[in-house]
Amino acid sequence: MNQVEHVANLARLQLSREELERLSTQLSRILAYMEELNAVDTAGIPGTTSVVAGDANVLREDEVQPSLSQDQALRNAPDAVDGLFQVPQIISDR
């Protein structure tokens, strides 16, 4: 339950008590299933990190392509000022 709360917080999800309880049960079941998978011996088999057909090294040349216009870039923004996205006040910098 604590763990679910922590992950929800990391994902910026606000969960009600009822949702927390329901998700805790569900996640426990999912993790138990993963435990079953863990039983398979995967020593010496590299992890699959991508399902894009067997490739490596998809690279592009260092060439500039046209960007979106400022208007287009800001089109989805709830608020914008002087060409900048406007968001609620950030208290401290990273």
Add this chain to the structure above:
Amino acid sequence: MFETVIGLEVHAQLQTQSKMFCGCATEFGSPANTRTCPVCLGLPGALPVVNQRAVEMAIRTGLALHCTVQSTNQFARKNYFYPDLPKGYQISQYDRPICENGWLELQANGTSKKVRIRRAHLEEDAGKNIHADAGSLVDLNRAGTPLIEIVTEPDMHSAEEVVSYLKSLRDVLMYIGVCDGNMEQGSLRCEPNLSLRPVGSDALGTKVELKNINSFKFVKDAIEYEIKRQTKVLSEGGTIHQETRLWDIERNQTAVMRSKEEAHDYRYFPDPDLVPLVIAEEWIEELRATIQELPKDRHQRFLRDYGLPDYDAGVLTSSRALADYFEACVTLFAEPKLISNFLMSEFLRELHQAGMTVESSPVSPERLVGLLQLVHDDTISLKVAKEIFPELFAGDKSAAQLVEEKGLRQLSDEGELLALIDAVIEQHPAQVAQYRGGKETVIGFLVGQAMKRSGGKANPQKVNALFKTRLAP
């Protein structure tokens, strides 16, 4: 008594034309939010594609820092929420950084030492936040710019060492052309982490990370302040909290930014949008061949091959262009010290006054050497060479042409010089008598008179020598 232990993270912006995972331009100073696209805005469905040049720059950086280059690379997502990070994660590298286990030498307290480099990895930059009254404003032009993050082991123990390391690193990055090294514009950002421990102890104390440092001076100030602060806290029996502190330029002190415990839970995982990056041995060797000699190696070679003083070698190798220019001159004319002196004084001064760089110098090595050859074979004096250099610099005539046109050829013919000397001897019998009576310093006066008569063209060394023979008992 405490010992200071410092490690450093440096973020260097790679000088590519386009961003790390999309084709948006990376240049500094465009109007806000005019260098973005679906990829760097994190719009749904957009897919990143790796910039090959950024990878090459990272490999070359690793090679220059004596690192091992990882053969199989994987990009990872570093998850956190912040308005300047549109995707909700930063694409970075986690357990398999592109470069590992290198070192870089620093100079402090008159000795040099190696700082171990733990890793250097590729990642993308975030956008820029501007804090305003009404809320925070975000410009995403910088979001997605390629960075290399270079992390040292905690091998440094003073502000002096950190500054020296940082300068060496900056030299290397600029020299191999992967970063412009501009700290004020944020192309090179440094984040020291600093802890104290009792002298003699091996354990590391709780470390504090320092941020908002954008000049060498602030690096020094922030570290010195933080050493004092932590010493005071520990001496009074207090404890240091693991936290990030910002350097406050106005107050000259560090202030806590946020507590770290929660913030460091980034839940890294491999980015499924990016296939593995495999770096073949041949590719590495190809890139190794493109790395020019590093400043320190070139400095040593200048001492060894040209017999230059340490100071000269340092000045000449401070920029690749100047070092190249010097070597081009030496190839044409094997008088390294004469060339070095002239480059460090007249040449750099004229460039500076004209607001030009070595690369854009209007005087080619050929024309410069042409001038110095005239000095070397006594056609003109060094003084005359210095006087006409501005003209050589501003025009396109050769030194020989200028000397001929202005009639500046030095008078070295012995017969002509003797005639001059005899005239002076005749005109100043009193001084001649003094000289003959043992007052040798009077020779300066006599040489001066002869120089004056020649309109400054006589060769002063020869005049001096001839006077001595003429007046010898």
